[in-house]
Amino acid sequence: MIKRLLLVAMLLGVTHSLWAQASAPDSAYLVAYSDTQGQGRNGLLFAWSLDRQSWHTIGAGHVFMYCDYGTWGGEKRMIDPFLLEGPDGWWHCVWSVNDRDGVVAHAMSQNLIDWRPQAYPMLNPGGHCLQPEMFYDGGQREFVISWLSQAGEDPGVYQTTTPNLKVYSDKQAIAEDQRLDVRQEVQIEDRIFSGTVHRVSWSVIRDLLQAQQLAAYHVQQEQETTDQDPVRFERLRPMEATVTVKGKERKTISNELIGVFFEDINYAADGGLYAELVQNRGFEYQLHDKKGRDRGWTAMKAWSVSGDGAEVKIETESPLHENNPHYAVLTVEQVGSGLVNEGFDGIPVQAGEQYDVSFFARNLGRGKRAILVRLINDAGQSCGEVTVTVTSSDWKKVEAVLTANQTITDARLELVPQATGLTALDMISLFPQKTFKGHKNGLRTDLAQCVADLHPRFVRFPGGCVAHGDGLHNIYNWKDTIGPLEARKPLRNLWGYHQSMGLGYFEYFQYCEDIGAQPVPVVAAGVPCQNSSDGGAGQQCGIPMEEMDDYVQDVLDLIEWANGDATTTWGRKRAEAGHPDPFNLKYLGVGNEDLITEIFKERFAMIYQAVTEQYPDIVVIGTVGPFFEGSDYEEGWRFATELGLAMVDEHYYRPPGWFIHNQDYYDKYDRSKSKVYLGEYAGHLSGRPNNIETALSEALYLTAVERNGDVVHMASYAPMLAKHGHTQWNPDLIYFNNAEVHPTVGYYVQQMFGQNSGDTYLASQVTLSNRSEDVRKRVGVSVVQDSQTGDTLVKLVNMLPVDVTTKVILEELGEIPSSATQIVLMGDPDDRGAKPVSREVEVAQEFEITLSKYSFTLIRIEDAG
Numbered sequence: 001m002i003k004r005l006l007l008v009a010m011l012l013g014v015t016h017s018l019w020a021q022a023s024a025p026d027s028a029y030l031v032a033y034s035d036t037q038g039q040g041r042n043g044l045l046f047a048w049s050l051d052r053q054s055w056h057t058i059g060a061g062h063v064f065m066y067c068d069y070g071t072w073g074g075e076k077r078m079i080d081p082f083l084l085e086g087p088d089g090w091w092h093c094v095w096s097v098n099d100r101d102g103v104v105a106h107a108m109s110q111n112l113i114d115w116r117p118q119a120y121p122m123l124n125p126g127g128h129c130l131q132p133e134m135f136y137d138g139g140q141r142e143f144v145i146s147w148l149s150q151a152g153e154d155p156g157v158y159q160t161t162t163p164n165l166k167v168y169s170d171k172q173a174i175a176e177d178q179r180l181d182v183r184q185e186v187q188i189e190d191r192i193f194s195g196t197v198h199r200v201s202w203s204v205i206r207d208l209l210q211a212q213q214l215a216a217y218h219v220q221q222e223q224e225t226t227d228q229d230p231v232r233f234e235r236l237r238p239m240e241a242t243v244t245v246k247g248k249e250r251k252t253i254s255n256e257l258i259g260v261f262f263e264d265i266n267y268a269a270d271g272g273l274y275a276e277l278v279q280n281r282g283f284e285y286q287l288h289d290k291k292g293r294d295r296g297w298t299a300m301k302a303w304s305v306s307g308d309g310a311e312v313k314i315e316t317e318s319p320l321h322e323n324n325p326h327y328a329v330l331t332v333e334q335v336g337s338g339l340v341n342e343g344f345d346g347i348p349v350q351a352g353e354q355y356d357v358s359f360f361a362r363n364l365g366r367g368k369r370a371i372l373v374r375l376i377n378d379a380g381q382s383c384g385e386v387t388v389t390v391t392s393s394d395w396k397k398v399e400a401v402l403t404a405n406q407t408i409t410d411a412r413l414e415l416v417p418q419a420t421g422l423t424a425l426d427m428i429s430l431f432p433q434k435t436f437k438g439h440k441n442g443l444r445t446d447l448a449q450c451v452a453d454l455h456p457r458f459v460r461f462p463g464g465c466v467a468h469g470d471g472l473h474n475i476y477n478w479k480d481t482i483g484p485l486e487a488r489k490p491l492r493n494l495w496g497y498h499q500s501m502g503l504g505y506f507e508y509f510q511y512c513e514d515i516g517a518q519p520v521p522v523v524a525a526g527v528p529c530q531n532s533s534d535g536g537a538g539q540q541c542g543i544p545m546e547e548m549d550d551y552v553q554d555v556l557d558l559i560e561w562a563n564g565d566a567t568t569t570w571g572r573k574r575a576e577a578g579h580p581d582p583f584n585l586k587y588l589g590v591g592n593e594d595l596i597t598e599i600f601k602e603r604f605a606m607i608y609q610a611v612t613e614q615y616p617d618i619v620v621i622g623t624v625g626p627f628f629e630g631s632d633y634e635e636g637w638r639f640a641t642e643l644g645l646a647m648v649d650e651h652y653y654r655p656p657g658w659f660i661h662n663q664d665y666y667d668k669y670d671r672s673k674s675k676v677y678l679g680e681y682a683g684h685l686s687g688r689p690n691n692i693e694t695a696l697s698e699a700l701y702l703t704a705v706e707r708n709g710d711v712v713h714m715a716s717y718a719p720m721l722a723k724h725g726h727t728q729w730n731p732d733l734i735y736f737n738n739a740e741v742h743p744t745v746g747y748y749v750q751q752m753f754g755q756n757s758g759d760t761y762l763a764s765q766v767t768l769s770n771r772s773e774d775v776r777k778r779v780g781v782s783v784v785q786d787s788q789t790g791d792t793l794v795k796l797v798n799m800l801p802v803d804v805t806t807k808v809i810l811e812e813l814g815e816i817p818s819s820a821t822q823i824v825l826m827g828d829p830d831d832r833g834a835k836p837v838s839r840e841v842e843v844a845q846e847f848e849i850t851l852s853k854y855s856f857t858l859i860r861i862e863d864a865g
Contacts, residue, residue, distance in 0.1 A: 004298055016573065017314060020379070022515065024202045024315075025050060025202050026201065028048050028049065028200065028202055029049045029050070029052050029197055029198070029199055029200075029842060030046060030047075030198045030199075030205065030208075030758045031047050031048075031049070031055065031080075031086065031184075031193070031195045031196065032044060032046060032081055032083035032193060032195050032196050032198070033046075033047070033081065033186075033187050033193040033195030033196075034080070034081050034195075034302035035061075035096070036193075037810065039077055039079075039768055040067070040078045040079040040095075041066075041067075041078075042061065042066075043063035043064070043065055043066040043078050044063060044064045044065040044066075044078060044081055044093065045057070045061065045063065045064070046058045046064060046112070046208055047186070048208075052197065054863055055187065056209050057188060058209055058212050059212035059215070059216065059389050061214075062212045064112060064115075064208070064211075065078075065093070065107060065109075065115045065579045066116070067095065067097060068117075068538075068595055069097040069098075069116050069118070069120055069537055069538070069540075070097065070098070070531070070537045071533040071537075073534060073693075074706075075098065075537065076217050077097055077098055078095045078097075079095055079096040079130075079131070080093040080095055080096050080131045080183070080194070081094070081195070081196075081239060082131075082132055082183070083195075083196045083270075084134045084135060084136070084196075084735050085198065086136055086143075087138065087707045088108055089110065091109045091110070091111075091112055092106065092107075092108050092143070092165075093107050093115075094129050094130075094134045094145060095107050095132060096129055096131065096147070097120065097537075098128070099128055099130065099151075100131055101129075102112040102122055102123060102124030102126060102128055102152075103121060103122050103123065103124075103129060103537075104120070104121060104123050104124050104145055105119070106120075106165060108165075111204075111207060112204065112207075112208060114631070114634070115631045116635065117595060117627065117631045118595070119594050119598065120540050121162075121168050123147070123160050123168060123171055123819055124147070124158060124211055125608070126151075127149045128149060128150070128151045129147040129148075130147060130148040130149065130150065130781050131147060131148050131183075132146065132147040132183075133179060134146075134742070134830070135180055140161070142162060142163045143161065143162050143163075144159055144160075144161050145159060145160050145161075145162070146158065146160075146178070146179055146180075148803055153671055154173070157174050157176050158172060158173055159171070159172055159178075159433075160175065165337070165469050166598070166781075180438055180588060183196055184196070193296075194285045210704070211428045211818075216862075218524065218661075221657050221660075222654065222655045222657040222658045222661070223657055224327060224355025224661075225656065225658065225685065226656075226799075226801075226829035227800045227829075229800075230801070233774070233775075233801050233802070236775070236801065238803045238804070238805065239768060239769045239770050239775070239800075239802060239803075239804055240769040240804070240806070240807070241766060241767065241768050241779065241804050241805070241807070242765075242766070242767045242806070242807045242809065243764055243781055243794075243796070243806060243807070243808050243809065244764060244767075244809040245763075245794075245808070245809065245810050246578055246762065246763040246764060246812060247762055247810070247811075247814065248812055250739050250760050250763070251354075251664075251707065251710055251760070251761050252759060252761075252762060253710050253758070253759060253760065253784065254709045254713040254759070255457070255758075256457040256708065256713060257457065257705070257709055257712070257713070257753075257757055258454070258456065258754040258757055259458035259459060259460065259517065259518070259520070259715070259716045259752075259754075260451060260454060260459050260717070260733075261459075261461075261464075261679060261680060261716040261719070261720060262459060262508075262720055262721070263462070263463030263464055263465070263720070264462060264463055264466050264493060264495070264499055264503075265495045265719050265729055266495075266722035266723055266726055266727045266728055266730055266732060267344070267723040268723070268727060269499065269500075269502075269503045269678040269720070270344070270497075270498065270499065270502065271344030271345075271719060271723060272444070272447065272723050272736065273444055273448060273451075273503065274443065274444070274502050274661065275432055275435045275442055276429060276430070276431060276500070277343050277344075277349075277432070277438075278341050278343060278347075278413060278428055278430050279302035279342065280299070280303065280341075281341075281428050281429050281500065282324045282326065282365070282426060282427050282486075282500065283299040283303075283314055283326040283328050284319065284324055284490045284500070285297055285298060285299055285498050286298070286299070286325055286492070288492060289492045289493065289497060290352045290496055290497070291497070293496075295752035298314075299314040299326045299328075299396050300312070302341055302342050302343070302344075303328070303339060303340065303341055303342075303348075304339075304342070305337065305338070305339060306337055306380075306416075307336050307338065308334065308337065309332060309333045309334020309335070309336065310330060310331060310332045310333065310337030310339070311330075312328050312329065312331070312339060313328070313331075314326050314328060314549045315327055315328075315424070318641050319426070320360050320426045320768070321486045321581050323480070323486075323487055323488060323489040323490075324487075324489075324490070325755060326425070326426075327360075327422070327424055327425060327426035328422050328425045328426070329364065329414075329422055329423070329425075329427060330422070331421075331422050332417045332419070332420050332422075332423075333420055333671070334420070334601060335419065335420060336416065337416070338372075338415050338416035338417065339414070339415045339428075340376075340412050340413065340414045340415075341413045341414075341858070342412050343412065343738075344723075345410070346409055346410025346412070347375065347410060347412060347413060347430065347738075348408070348409045348410075348411070348738040348739050348774065349383060349404040349406070349407070349408055349432075350404060350407045351404055351407045352403070353402065353404055353433070353434060353481070354402070354404075354432075354433045355384075355401070355431060355433065356399070356402075356431045356432075356433055356440075357373050357386060357399065357402050357429070357430055358397060358398065358400075358427070358431075358650075359397070359415075359426065359427055359429060359554075359657070360395050360397045360398070360425070360427050360486065361390040361392075361395070361396065361398055361424060361425050361426075362389075362390070362394055362395050362396065363390055363393050363422075363423060363424075364393070364421070364422035364423065364424055364646040365422055368389050368391050369389070369390045369417055369418070369419050369421060370387055370390075370391065370417070370418040370419065371388050371390060371398075371415055371416065371418065371423070372385060372387050372414075372416040372417075372418060373385065373386050373388060373400065373413070373415055373416050374402075374413075375402065375408075375411045375412070375413060375414075376411065376412050376414050376700070377406065377408055377412075378412075379412070381476050381816070383405055383406040383408055384403050384404040384406070385402065385578075386400045386402045387418070389620060395424075395426070401433075402621050408761065410738075413428075413751075415428070423860070425687055427485060427486050430487075430526050432444075432445075436452075436511070436514065438570065439507075439510065441507065442507070443503075443507070443511060446736075446741050447721070447736055447741055448511065449554050450743060450747075451732055452514075453751060454747070454750050454751050454755075455751075455754040455755045455757075456516055456755070457518060457714070457754075458517050458519070458714055458716075459508070459512050459515075459520065460520040460521075460589065460679060461508045461520070461522070462476055462508065462521070462522070463522070464495050464522070464679070464680060464718070465494050465495070465529050465592065465593070466493065466495070466499075466594040467522045467523065467524055467589075468525070468527065468528050468529050468592050468594070469494055469528045469529060469532070470494040470528065470529055470532050470534045470535075471532045471533075471534040472528055472535055472541055472542075472543060473530050473534075473536075474492060474528065475524045475528055475543075476523075476524065477554070478504075478521070478523070478558050478561075479554065480504075481501040481503075481504025482498045482504055482506050482561070482573065482577065483573070483577070488501040488502070488504060489501065489786055491532075495728045495729075496728065499563070504704075505558075505561075506574070506577050508521070509562065509583045509585075510579070510715075512583075518584060519562070519585055519587075520588075520714075521579050521585070521589065522588075522589035522590075522591075523554075523555055523558065523588070523589070523590055523595055523607075524592075525591030525592075525600060525603055525607060525623070526542050526548060526551060526600070526601060526602075526603025526604065526606070527539040527542040527543070527591075527594060527603060528541065529592075529593075530543060530594060530595045530626070538595070539594060539595050539600055540597075540599065542599040542600070542602075542603055543603065551607075552606055552607055555590075555607055556610060556614055557569075557570050558588075559585060559588065559611070559614075559618060560571075561573060561574050561745060562574070562582065563582045563583065563585050564582065565582070566580045581762070586619060587618070587619045587621060587647075588611065588618050588621065589621040589649060589677075590604060590607050590611075590620055590621065591604060591623040591649075593623060593625065593626035593651055594625065594626075594632075595621050595625065595632050596625055596631075596635040596636045596639055597624075599743045604622065604639075605732055606762075608622070608643060608645070619646045619647055620646065620647075621646075621647045621648065621649050621679075622639075622647070622648045622651055622674070623637070623648065623649045624636030624637050624640065624648045626651060627651070628650060628654075628665075631751050632641045633650075636648065637674075640674045641674070644832050646674060646675060647676065647677050648674045648675075648677065648714060649656070649677045649679040650676055650677070651678075651680040651718075652680075652681055653680070653681065653718075654681075654683065654684065655683065655685065656685065656693055656694055656696075656697030657697075658701060659697040659698065659701040659798065660697060660778060661777060662701075663700065663701060663704040663777065664704070665704070666704065666705065666711055667704075667706070667708060669711045675711060675712070676713065677714040677715070678714070679714075679715075679716055679720035680716070681698075681701075681715070682694070682698070682718060682731060682746070683695070683716060683746075684698040684731070688731050688734075689730075689731060689830070689832060690730075690732070690832060691745055691748045692825075692827040692828060692829050692830070692831045692832075692834055693829040693830065693854075694731065694745075694746055695744075695745040695746040695749045695825070696749075696797060696799050696854060696855075698746060698749055699749045699752075699753075699795075699797045700778070700780040700797045700799055702749070702753055703780035703781060703782035704780065704782075706761060706782040706784055707782060709761055709784075710761075714723065717731045717733050717750055720732065720734060721733070721735075721762075722734070722735050723735075723736055724735075724736065724737045731744065731746065732744070733747045733750065734747055735745055744832070745827075745832060745834050748825050748834075748835060751836075752825065752856065756793045756795070756823075756858055757784065757786070757793070758786040758787075758791075759786065759787050760785040760787060761783070761784050762783040762784065762813075764781050764783050766779065768804075777800055778797070778798070779798055779800065779851075780795075780799075781793075781795070781796055781797075782795045789862070789863060790800070790862075791860055791862050791863055792860070792861040792863075793858065793860055794858070794859040794860075795857075796849075796851055796857045796858075796859075797855075797856050798853060798854065798855050798856075798857075799854065800853060800854075801853050802853050803850050803851065803852055803853055804850070805848065805851075806849055806850070806851050807847075807848050808843075808847055808848070808849065809845070809846050810843075810844075810845050811845045811846065813845070813857070814864070815865075816843060816844055816861060816864060817861065817862055818843065818844065819841065819842055819843060820840070820859050820861040820862070821839075821840040821841075821859070821860045821863055822838070822839055822840070822849070822857065822859050822860075823836045823837070823857070823858045824836060824837050824852065824855055825837075825840045825855065826852045826853075826854060827852065829854055843859065843861055847860050
């Protein structure tokens with residue numbers, strides 16, 4: 001009812017606006033400004049006036065354009081925006097981004113509502129650009145941009161010219177009185193703002209007002225939560241529904257729709273899916289991993305010395321491998337002292353289980369040296385031990401098997417030399433022999449199985465932001481993740497910790513093969529993360545063009561490594577790692593949530609053209625920006641259409657209300673254009689819980705995604721894994737600690753779809769006894785068939801606070817067996833512990849079931865034949 005009243009009010013307001021056009025002024029004044037109290041982070045604001053005295057905000061803080069420059073939290077600042085209408089009717093806005101960088105931000109729009117992607121030309125290297133201004137010189141047919149500089153060797157006033165807003169002249173010093181200086185101060189309510197004032201037709205003001213009203217309406221929809229249901233559905237009573245499945249109205253949909261996305265966030269890899277139990281095994285942690293915020297995050301992180309007769313130093317001379325330059329030198333003056341590793345929140349071991357111990361060592365003295373390797377508890381008592389011998393003065397790998405005699409979740413690993421002297425140690429490892437599928441250097445069994453139980457058709461890896469990195473030097477390099485562990489090159493994790501690369505491309509591809517999923521590796525599109533805070537401001541520091549040929553070759557080498565014959569250069573490396581047969585790579589993601597700038601497009605096109613020319617069977621998945629709407633989304637789709645991309649990657653994290661009110665999102669897509677990979681999505685509520693409300697909103701939306709499975713080819717929830725106590729992002733699909741795995745409610749939604757997917761969509765007609773739009777949008781239905789089994793999968797979502805007695809009519813499907821499997825996930829909206837319950841139910845060509853309030857019901861009907 002609340003929403004209906006708002007909609008009526010909106011429609012009345014728009015109608016009133018149309019009626020009032022006859023008496024509306026021909027023109028009015030528009031001021032463009034930003035709010036200094038928000039340090040420019042609230043973007044471009046507008047207000048209007050008839051007399052330049054009394055000003056009216058358009059939406060009381062409604063932002064028509066945000067700045068994309070720099071990192072979230074630290075940058076994204078629009079300072080002193082300057083608006084200009086060009087000679088061709090396009091509006092141009094320039095602004096300062098901070099008081100450090102010598103760039104001026106620029107964006108353009110035809111209507112002041114829809115803006116093209118922003119550009120940040122470097123106009124003042126070594127200085128900064130303050131209070132930029134812009135005008136068009138008609139005689140010279142060029143734009144002139146000027147700014148103030150108070151930094152660098154020559155502070156003063158400068159300007160540059162550009163005929164096309166792509167190529168800019170060198171800066172020239174000008175006199176201060178050559179500036180336009182047309183910014184004006186206006187009073188809006190009780191505050192004074194500085195901005196540019198323009199006389200525009202009333203239609204411009206009207207369109208801005210209507211755009212703001214529509215945006216406010218969408219915000220209202222998104223903010224709908226189940227907390228409001230007692231009021232929204234105050235008069236709603238248990239209701240009836242009829243679902244008529246139209247067996248003759250069918251279409252082919254993707255058989256790879258439901259998959260998973262793995263990113264090394266929340267300690268998902270080291271300390272998580274990767275089964276290594278020793279933290280910082282190579283002594284390669286650095287302060288820079290956490291940008292100096294943790295003074296204990298050094299090469300000795302997780303390590304300590306036991307006893308009083310030993311000390312340890314970190315050395316770099318004559319390392320084991322150039323990619324792992326640090327190692328420990330343990331000096332023992334009293335036997336009984338040693339080197340201890342605490343693992344990741346402790347080391348979990350089980351009584352009777354065997355563990356592989358290995359490390360590289362060299363004696364820095366004469367003779368042999370025995371080392372006792374043992375697991376100890378908090379009291380220092382042994383939980384299992386083995387003695388090994390170091391025999392060489394050169395680096396040599398030492399291996400043994402240790403059997404645990406206790407079950408404990410927080411053991412420590414101790415290496416105790418049995419003689420005094422100096423020993424160099426590196427790559428100290430403890431691995432359970434029971435890994436997923438028994439692989440050496442493998443995965444944690446319970447976590448890997450939990451993911452496998454989703455029956456994912458694909459796995460996207462190694463991440464989104466992780467893939468394109470925090471700055472150019474942090475771009476993920478797949479070649480650094482293959483080969484012997486000691487030769488792999490660790491990398492600072494963009495999320496603020498460390499990647500040992502023990503879980504590398506070989507392990508990712510092997511896991512995909514183990515669980516029958518398509519591998520979908522993602523490589524950077526020649527640009528780092530748009531929110532880079534390290535070594536530049538995001539994608540404005542793309543890989544230099546003179547280095548792009550080498551980067552493109554790295555991408556081509558990846559495909560050869562995955563698919564090439566064992567006689568090829570890179571196929572041979574795969575075979576040497578233990579996989580002579582190709583992995584049969586089909587998909588390659590290029591880019592992740594990138595801003596669709598000229599820098600991005602130039603580099604993406606180079607990669608795309610090279611891949612499609614050499615490997616035409618590889619499906620390149622492009623990106624259309626970080627959001628489901630806006631300048632990068634629009635430009636991304638234009639660019640994808642121009643190139644003829646087979647598929648693009650879309651991302652959006654939205655409130656449950658958005659998923660409820662956008663079930664027609666893909667109904668409107670042009671089927672002749674790129675297919676869609678919905679690579680990252682999730683329902684986000686305040687506080688970021690993963691509960692029945694968020695899970696059901698995702699289930700509701702997935703019924704619409706299945707309906708559009710002819711255009712949406714793949715979809716994956718994000719993020720997937722999170723370790724308790726180490727989360728940078730919530731909600732996640734699966735939480736875990738050292739000993740337990742905790743699937744969420746959202747996990748079970750993904751599992752119900754993943755284990756019950758099909759390749760043919762059957763149309764259905766849904767009739768509800770209550771025809772309210774609020775009611776209709778909270779009941780979702782999807783019916784698919786699996787051609788391999790012949791089974792029919794009926795999915796029914798009820799996000800209402802009342803039961804819905806539902807008649808299901810399957811007459812057009814022919815013979816139906818008398819029983820089927822029913823799986824129901826239900827609970828109160830804030831329930832975080834709900835699990836699906838399965839039972840056998842009677843079915844027929846026409847049968848009746850009750851959809852409990854706040855529930856997701858799945859009925860699997862086996863092929864009668």
